[in-house]
Amino acid sequence: MKIVVQVKLIPDAAQAPAISATLHTVNDRANWVSGVAFEHGVPREYELRKHTYAQLKAAGLGAQAAQHTIKKVRDAYTALAANIRAGNLGKPGSKRRATAESKPIVFRPRAAHPFDDRCLSWQYYAQTVSIWTTAGRLRNVRFACSAGALKTLREYRKGESDLIERNGVFYLIAVCEIPEAPLNEDPSGFIGVDLGIVNIATTSTGYPAGGRGLNQHRKRQLELRRKLQAKGTKSAKRRLKQRARKEQRHARNINHIISKKIVTTAERTGRGIALEDLTGIRDRVRLRKDQRAPLHSWSFHQLGSFIEYKARRAGVPLVYVDPAYTSRQCSQCGYTDRKNRVDQATFACRACGVTLHADDNASHNINRKGEIVWRAGRESRVPATP
Structure with missing residues (x-):
């Protein structure tokens, strides 16, 4: 069974700009690859590599980073096609579906980007990682997590990890493959x-x-968002940004x-x-x-x-x-x-x-x-x- 473990990166003053620039660069290149894919009718991943791999390498991306950028774009179009088939974007001819089909997929500058074991290595006991960036390999980048999360990472981490930036803070989301317990095939009820x-x-x-508590919390958050949006000042917008995802995190914890x-x-x-x-x-x-x-x-x-x-x-x-x-x-x-x-x-x-x-x-x-x-x-x- 696969689960994910999220850890918070704590780069120093010299490491943070390099990590941020890397994330912005790979997502900018992903947008270019997305445009090429859309222009050529979204070809298969192998065909897409022929059109884009050399240019990605010339733009400063390493071999693995270039491959992951191409795969990320192709996976995004696969997900879009699945949503269209399932009707999640409306019926044929609907405005939402027509908009999704009429332009290339766009990636946010801070969107998640995958790193495999060649681009990212973990030092669990030192609680540091070594990560590839466009400025070179960064070593001894500290990370923080709970003791239970660290134990899970050390014993079960397997596969890729995603780097993401939220409000200026970097996170690594690692895939862990945990063995399932034997199923109780004769439950008492x-x-x-x-x-x-x-x-x-x-x-x-x-x-x-x-x-009741969660519903009251949601009502308070909704009223606060309304007041801040109506105010519209710089400080109100800053406060809205600080409180983003707070309700979602609270509900997730309760669940x-x-x-x-x-x-x-x-x-x-x-x-x-x-x-x-x-x-x-x-x-x-x-x-x-x-x-x-x-x-x-x-x-x-x-x-x-x-x-x-x-x-x-x-x-x-x-x-x-x-x-x-x-x-x-x-x-x-x-x-x-x-x-x-x-x-x-x-x-x-x-x-x-x-x-x-x-x-x-x-x-x-x-x-x-x-x-x-x-x-x-x-x-x-x-x-x-x-």
């Missing part, structure tokens, strides 16, 4: 996880991850905490995890204008991906189930009716009379569906006929 906005996650074991709690409970009790398959929910639902911002800032996919990779590391089975009618069906008697959902928080069955919290009821329905899906898809344990 499943933990159903109901995902939502008011409550971020509610499990069938009784763990409610309330969303890490929730996912760790759920996976740890499943591992400790020998159970699996059942999640709702909410793919495309933003396109399916119709909401009032004041409900759109909370829905589109709802990071259910990120939470699901965190639960998934943590479950794989721990050997915990995970299944996705159809979320249809989980909020309308009674988890006690199975009766399904739209009127069972009294309001956002209350579920009252019109058949058996049971009253539950709506999210708790849904989590038990997801739990039951998870067990059905697992039994249907698992390998048969019936002994072979002699």
Whole structure:
């Protein structure tokens, strides 16, 4: 299983300008390669090298840096084509899709650039790296990370690392290939996880991850952005830049905490995890204008991906189930009716009379569906006929 570890580079006064200039140069050359690729109808990577490799070398890029620049451009066009095929940029003839198809891909000056082991070497115990730049090889560039991240890097780092600059700070994002734990093929049950906005996650074991704090934080950040944007002064724009990604980092941290709690409970009790398959929910639902911002800032996919990779590391089975009618069906008697959902928080069955919290009821329905899906898809344990 592949995960990424991010470390912060701490270059000195002489190293920082060289690293910044290198990042700007490779992205500037990537924009030129992108223009050439667009002009020639985006040829295959081998053909693109014929048109661009010699010029990249003449511009001061090393052999590996030139190869990575070409590959980065080709990969970007491959991703664009995949998004167009999937309909992520709209239907044929839509303005967004026409704009994407009518001009070359552009890379930001501080966009990530890949470095392999020939261009970048790690000295873990000294916590330094040696990195290729357009000004020559830089040695003893310090980096900082947690003890756990350093241990992961030392034991499992494999493949390329991306260099990126954010607000004048440099980061290396390294790929680590971690072995998965043996899968528990005979779980004692499943933990159903109901995902939502008011409550971020509610499990069938009784763990409610309330969303009030996160929703209030998002509302404060939105109001602050509005005030600063309306003010429009230099200091307001500087403050906006400083606060960029703060809400995203806060939500990401909360999702890490929730996912760790759920996976740890499943591992400790020998159970699996059942999640709702909410793919495309933003396109399916119709909401009032004041409900759109909370829905589109709802990071259910990120939470699901965190639960998934943590479950794989721990050997915990995970299944996705159809979320249809989980909020309308009674988890006690199975009766399904739209009127069972009294309001956002209350579920009252019109058949058996049971009253539950709506999210708790849904989590038990997801739990039951998870067990059905697992039994249907698992390998048969019936002994072979002699």
